[in-house]
Amino acid sequence: MPLKRGKKKPAAEPNVGPFSDIAFLLIIYFILTTTLSAMMGNKLDIPAARENPKKSKKEQPTIVLSPEKLAWGKQQEDVTLRQLRVKLMNLNLSARPQGKRIVVLDCAPKTAYQKYYEVVMAIEEAGGVLGMITQRGETGAED
Amino acid sequence: MGDIAFLLIIFFILASIPKGQVELAHPKADDLGEIEKSGASVVMDEEGQCYFQGDEVPVEALVGLIKGYFENPDKDRKVVVEIDRNLPYEVFKDVYAAVSEAGGIVVARGIVKGDN
Numbered sequence: 001m002p003l004k005r006g007k008k009k010p011a012a013e014p015n016v017g018p019f020s021d022i023a024f025l026l027i028i029y030f031i032l033t034t035t036l037s038a039m040m041g042n043k044l045d046i047p048a049a050r051e052n053p054k055k056s057k058k059e060q061p062t063i064v065l066s067p068e069k070l071a072w073g074k075q076q077e078d079v080t081l082r083q084l085r086v087k088l089m090n091l092n093l094s095a096r097p098q099g100k101r102i103v104v105l106d107c108a109p110k111t112a113y114q115k116y117y118e119v120v121m122a123i124e125e126a127g128g129v130l131g132m133i134t135q136r137g138e139t140g141a142e143d
Numbered sequence: 144m145g146d147i148a149f150l151l152i153i154f155f156i157l158a159s160i161p162k163g164q165v166e167l168a169h170p171k172a173d174d175l176g177e178i179e180k181s182g183a184s185v186v187m188d189e190e191g192q193c194y195f196q197g198d199e200v201p202v203e204a205l206v207g208l209i210k211g212y213f214e215n216p217d218k219d220r221k222v223v224v225e226i227d228r229n230l231p232y233e234v235f236k237d238v239y240a241a242v243s244e245a246g247g248i249v250v251a252r253g254i255v256k257g258d259n
Contacts, residue, residue, distance in 0.1 A: 125174055
């Protein structure tokens with residue numbers, strides 16, 4: 001009679017089937033949560049700052065910005081951002097020579113960057129050049 | 144199949160968590176255009192801390208650093224400026240002035256109103 005050899009019991013192997021299910025679920029999750037958005041913004045035209053206190057600023061439109069208000073011109077007429085855009089567009093700045101496009105922005109120290117950014121973008125959209133006041137009474141802009 | 148799946152997982156994990164990015168709230172505005180990611184970047188976070196090319200730097204040193212960066216004539220003059228939307232003017236004005244004084248072109252980054 002032939003000897004019966006005992007069958008070798010197969011080594012216990014973990015069930016790897018669910019691993020691939022989990023892997024695909026994670027893939028789907030990260031595909032949905034990953035955002036590949038483009039960077040948005042605008043190029044700003046800011047001349048190098050120079051002190052020029054004697055320069056007449058009568059021809060340069062002026063915007064006054066503070067946390068409480070947005071004002072236009074020497075009369076400091078209260079305006080909304082939309083009204084400001086209209087006034088800037090009416091100046092037809094893009095048709096002027098380079099040195100005549102300066103729009104002076106007098107900003108209060110506590111003004112948040114959000115408000116400042118919106119005004120600066122409006123100036124840029126109208127074809128203007130930003131003139132920053134670096135110290136009170138002096139514009140950081142050249143002609 | 145499992146190996147490919149895990150490789151894809153690792154890829155999307157790395158793609159969704161960019162390294163060295165400073166967290167800040169970008170300002171919102173209308174009519175923004177797409178900007179290129181230029182070589183130079185200046186970031187000011189919500190605490191007013193300034194970063195140039197990812198390195199923490201004092202604002203006073205920004206002019207010199209940017210000028211040094213532009214010494215290479217192949218470098219683009221555009222400097223992408225990112226500032227937290229809640230910072231006051233007295234804190235961030237020096238950033239704009241520094242880039243302008245160094246001869247750079249400010250590219251102010253923001254997000255379009257309505258986007259997160």
